[in-house]
Amino acid sequence: MDAFYASVEQRDFPEYRGKPLVVGGLPEGRGGVVATASYEARKFGIRSAMPSRQALKLCPHAIFVRPRFAAYKEVSQKIREIFSRYTDLIEPLSLDEAYLDVTNDKLNIGSAIDIAQQIKQAIKDELNLTASAGVSVNKFVAKIASDIKKPDGLTFIGPSSIEAFMENLPVEKFYGVGRVTAEKMRKQGLFTGADLKKLSEDAMIAQFGKAGAFYYRIVRGIDDRQVQPHRETKSIGAEDTFAYDLTSLEEMNAELDKIAKTVHDRLLRYQLKGRTITLKIKYSDFRQITRSQSLPSCIDDLDIILITSKNLLAATDIENSKIRLLGITVSNFSPAENRKKPKNDQLSLFGY
Structure with a gap:
């Protein structure tokens, strides 16, 4: 989806349309972070995070x-x-993205490009929002293609064009190459896919670890990963960044009450029980720690989640601490064969 949060806000509230809109933490006080910025705001250099x-x-x-x-x-x-x-x-990626495998074409349209265009048009007609699509023979290239002509774009990269396209692509545009890795690559004189392609697979692994093998393949347009419509959920959690730093145990426990309730509701919705409870703490100086406890059996009980989380918090050095974020995660679920099918939809949200 194109600037998803901001686009929904501009659709629902006409007074925001055509104006630089930032969805996320408010700048007052300590301030938060940008979740999504409208395209009008992006012109000023505003970006997510x-x-x-x-x-x-x-x-x-x-x-x-x-x-x-x-x-x-x-x-x-x-x-x-x-x-x-x-x-x-359909494989959800994140809040606003998904992979679709249209090899088996339910409506017998016969063209992946036509299917993408019809989906984009349906989203526009029915939801008054725009989406951008990338069409290609595998996940990696389709993902990159989806970002090329935003907003409201559609880019097709056919089999005969993939290698040339990847060779000309700047390393920072490679999906999965973060800012730190891209900078490391540039310092080594690796600026484009063509530069990466000069390295052997062993050299790639030596310089970038296990990811090096992945880079070696995708720079050649090779990606055999299947679209996985039913990815197994590994954990369920919730967290909150606060408008001001928490300094007392009473404040922290009050926030844990709310976070634990959210986690509990999600466990019930997806009919999951887990053995391991993890507490996440981020301090005002952005230092972050996690503390976990594994239980004798799998649970979805709110009281146990809450008591365990508060005990984990109390066991940390919280005296004179300033806390900006708390989070609770439940993981280590019961074996898949003992689980029921989740109600409604997957936990991950999705887009296009």
């Missing part, structure tokens, strides 16, 4: 709003319903 204070400096007249996750989730469900008209092979 940027501190809201910095975004405000870049664009003093930007509008800041907090996310409405229930609204985004509802839209995502409707997008998923549109996808399912064309294929049953």
Whole structure:
């Protein structure tokens, strides 16, 4: 989806349309971070994960709003319903992305490009939102293609064009190559796919670890990963970044009450029970720690989740601490054969 959160806000609230809109933490006080920025805001250099204070400096007249996750989730469900008209092979990636395998074409349209165009048009007609699609023979190339002509783009990269396309691609555009890795590559004189292609697989692994083998293949357009519509859920959790630093145990426990309730509700919804409870703590200086405890048996009990989380918190050195984020995760689920099918939909939200 194109600037998903911001686009939904601009659709639902006409006063935001055509204006630089930032969805995320508000810049007042300590401030939070940008979740999504409208394309009008991006013209000023505002990007996701940027501190809201910095975004405000870049664009003093930007509008800041907090996310409405229930609204985004509802839209995502409707997008998923549109996808399912064309294929049953849908793999959610994140809140606003998914892979679709249209090899088995439910409507017998006969062209992946036509299917992508029809899906884009349905999203626009029915939801008044725009999506960008990438069409190719594998996941990696399709993902990169989807980012080329945003917003409202459609890019096809056919088999005969893949190698040339990958050779000309800057290393920072490779999906899975983060900022740190891209900088490391550039320092070694590796600026494009063509530069990466000069290295042997052993050299790639020596320099970039296990990811090196992946880079070696994808720079050649090789990606045999299947679209997985039913990926197994490994953990369920929730976390919250606070508008101000928490300094007392009473404040922290009150926040854990809310977070544990969210985790509990999700466990019940997906009919999952787990043995391991993990507490995540991020301090005001951005130092982060996690503490875990494994239980004798799998549970989905709110009281146990809450008591365990509070005990883990109390066992840390919280005196004179300033905490900006707390999170709780339940993992180590019961064997898959003993689980029931999740209600409604997968935990991951989705887009296009």
